[in-house]
Amino acid sequence: MGNPLEITDLVYKKNQKKIITNLDLTLKPGKIVALLGENGAGKTTLMRIISGVAKNYRGTVKVAGFTKEADRKGHLSFTDGLTGFANSTKISDIIKFYQILYQDFNLKQFEQLREFMNLKPDLRLSELSKGMKEKLVVALTFSRRVDLYLLDEPFSGIDAMARKKIIKSIILWKQEKSTILVSDHFVNEIAAVLDEVVIIKNKTVCMQKSTEAIRADNQSVEEFYESFYQREEDE
Amino acid sequence: MEFKDNIPIYLQIKQYLYRQIITGKLKPGKKIPSVRELAVQLTVNVNTVQRALQQMNFEGILYTKRGEGNFVTEDTTLLEKTKRELINAELDKFVQSMNSFGVSDEQILKSLTEYLKEERK
Amino acid sequence: MAIFNRYFTVLFRLKTKWISLLLIIQTVASFAMSFFNFNNGHVYINRTIFSNFFTLWLTIFVLSAWLFTGIFYLTTCFQNERVSGNQTWRLVPIDDKKLYFDNILSSFGALLFFVILEIICAFILSAVTFTFDSQFHTVIIEMFADIGRHLQQVDLEIMFNFFGAIMMTILCAFFGYFIISFLNYSSRALLDFLPEALSKAYFRVIAVFVIILVAWLAIKASDIGLQIISFPFRFMIGETTGTNDDLALALILMLVINLLFWFLDTILFSKFFEAREGK
DSSP, X not given: OOOXXXXXXXXXXXXXXXXXXXXXXXXXXXOEEEEEXXXXXXXXXHHHHHTTOXXXXXXXXXXXXXXXXXXXXXXXXXXXXXXXXXXXXXXHHHHHHHHHHOTTBOHHHHHHHHHHTTOOTTOBGGGOOHHHXXXXXXXXXXXXXXXXXXXXXXXXXXXXXXXXXXXXXXXXXXXXXXXXXXXXXXXXXXXXXXXXXXXXXXXXXXXXEEHHHHHHTTOOHHHHHHHHHHHHHHO | OOOOTTSOHHHHHHHHHHHHHHTTSSOXXXXXXXXXXXXXXXXXXXXXXXXXXXXXHHHTSEXXXXXXXEEEOOOHHHHHHHHHHHHHHXXXXXXXXXXXXXXXXXXXXXXXXXXXXXXXX | OOHHHHHHHHHHHHHTTXXXXXXXXXXXXXXXXXXXXXXXXXXXXXXXXXXXXXXXXXXXXXXXHHHHHHHHHHHHHHHHHHHHTOHHHHTSSSOHHHXXXXXXXXXXXXXXHHHHHHHHHHHHHHHXXXXXXXXXXXXXXXXXXXXXXXXXXXXXXXXXXXXXXXXXXXXXXXXXXXXXXXXXXXXXXXXXXSOGGGOSHXXXXXXXXXXXXXXXXXXXXXXXXXXXXXXXXXXXXXXXXXXXXXXXXXXHHHHHHHHHHHHHHHHXXXXXXXXXXXX
């Protein structure tokens, strides 16, 4: 088995506009990595390409050594907004969907996560607040056993309590060898749990560094991240 | 527990555990919480906790029983030494900040004696 | 169970979700219509006039079955495209070629299921009418005797006609699915390719027209191509001689057209057609 993620020479265009150019990125097993960048920097697009739902890119994307899209989808778990379900769908029906279609879905683990997040199984999607829905999405994502977890801005627009729950669930339910890539445009709230940060700027990865190495230079992760975007403002 | 984000977290975890040991919250010869428990409790990365514990094992303040976890050493001289180091570190900080106010070493001693006499009756 | 079958199961459940509701609407609506037309409504079966309530109900039910099957067919078309462009469905670890085939096949399966249910409902209603209307009773018995007599004369030609017509209907159902997917995928692919200023929502409608126009011109350019492709359709509206040879030819051509569009759709779907962002 290879690294959880290996991307080489990735280029992605849409509407004749380059969104990602010459991007290389390798993630080692067992890490929690933040994918940082401004809104519209291409974080979501990158995650969609990795998970094989964005098409028409050039370059190679390997997830746990696999390049074929179907194999990649089987070896990663991506936070999906559950748009495939009608608003009247109950949580218990969503679980059935996952159980049938994902063979690595672990019901026991989901039940633990669901309890931890305080979600009742007979709730309908329309009855969930933004924070509750995000918690459900994260619970579903972590209920699969895969090599790579992709969390796309799980903290956007939710309250501090829900955020804490989600961060704690990341620590509690992460398996030793699996790697988590979590995107955000804000790093402060998760800095303490990160192994590495990956910063996206100018349509490519401009920096990948260990958080403890940043701190060893007497710099906070937030300052480090902001310095990348400040330079641009000064120019 | 809040961590400073511009100092390596594994160092701060070590400091935190030293304090727990010195203040007696973690007793000599007793098991400390597991890596994962500590990580959740402190909301930090498991790998970081691991690194801190590894160093403390190396220093001898903790020891590992295979399959059981980490235990606080019963070596009293080592514990004493650690306590002294911790006190020294605190004093170091105190003296440095006093010096930066332009207070000389003699004056520090005098002020401290007075302070303890007056304020802490 | 392989992922193909499991995916099929879930899709089939999705697409048959509204069946019971649709059948209830049909039953109630036909009941209401016969109720209001009871006094002045007459029904002819085998040149016999009926005025029994149940006979009227049965007739309206059977006639409206065509309409409701059409409606159900449209819902499956809609579901096909919704699933294709949805991130939740596209994230499932299944090969895109299989996913597309699963999608179409489950829609056809649901359609078949709906038709079978329609037949069962009509059968139950016939049984009721059979008991309540003595005139209907005798006419039906006569009719079956008639069919029995005809069955003895059934030769290969009639059989071929019969199954040929069924095959043609099935191929047409698939053709509808394939052509709608084709328009959806190709217009989307085109819009993703064009510069941003041109990729607004209403350009999609224009894109569909452009694709149809280009395809039509391309076929028109080669007169033989048009002859071939239009043959099954000309056959269906009765513009050919209507012999068995024509039916066979129309069936084969329709099959070829279907296979061609299936191939094109699969390519477009797996290489160009992205799921919408699901946030």
